[in-house]
Amino acid sequence: MNRRYVHLLFVLVCAGVLFVLFRAPPVSTPRLPPDATHADRKAYEACPSCHGRDSETAMPEDHLTPAGPVRPDHLKCYFCHKPTET
């Protein structure tokens, strides 16, 4: 193929990728409240003590194993729960 077309194809593919990314919905995972309790968002060992199944601010069932503890892929809360933007 002519080099010119290869470059054109590359540009079109990049434009397509950018188009899809810009159309993505805004972050929908609930953010951490901007209070002292949530200031150290990487202290994930402490989170379940207040957000366990029986607490008032329980995390959703899909975060937990049936036996009680947090599922291994949900241990590190800060991967998904970002601080509130200020």
Ligand code: HEC
């Ligand atoms: C001392 C108890 C306590 C600890 C520890 C705690 N939280 Fe919370 N959290 C609360 C309370 C109470 C609320 C609800 C009040 C509010 O929205 O300000 C809340 C709200 C939240 C929310 C927002 C829920 C919503 O409805 O938008 C998220 C997300 C959250 N916490 C995640 C975490 C994570 C992650 C950690 C660990 C870094 C953590 N929390 C540690 C008590 C706690």
Ligand code: HEC
């Ligand atoms: C893989 C991404 C992910 C991880 C890891 C994760 N969460 Fe969540 N969390 C979500 C999403 C998405 C929602 C909202 C969907 C829903 O309500 O089911 C949510 C909802 C919540 C809520 C309820 C907020 C509300 O408004 O009702 C709390 C509390 C919470 N998470 C706490 C935690 C805690 C504590 C941890 C760590 C032990 C954690 N999450 C780890 C993705 C995650």
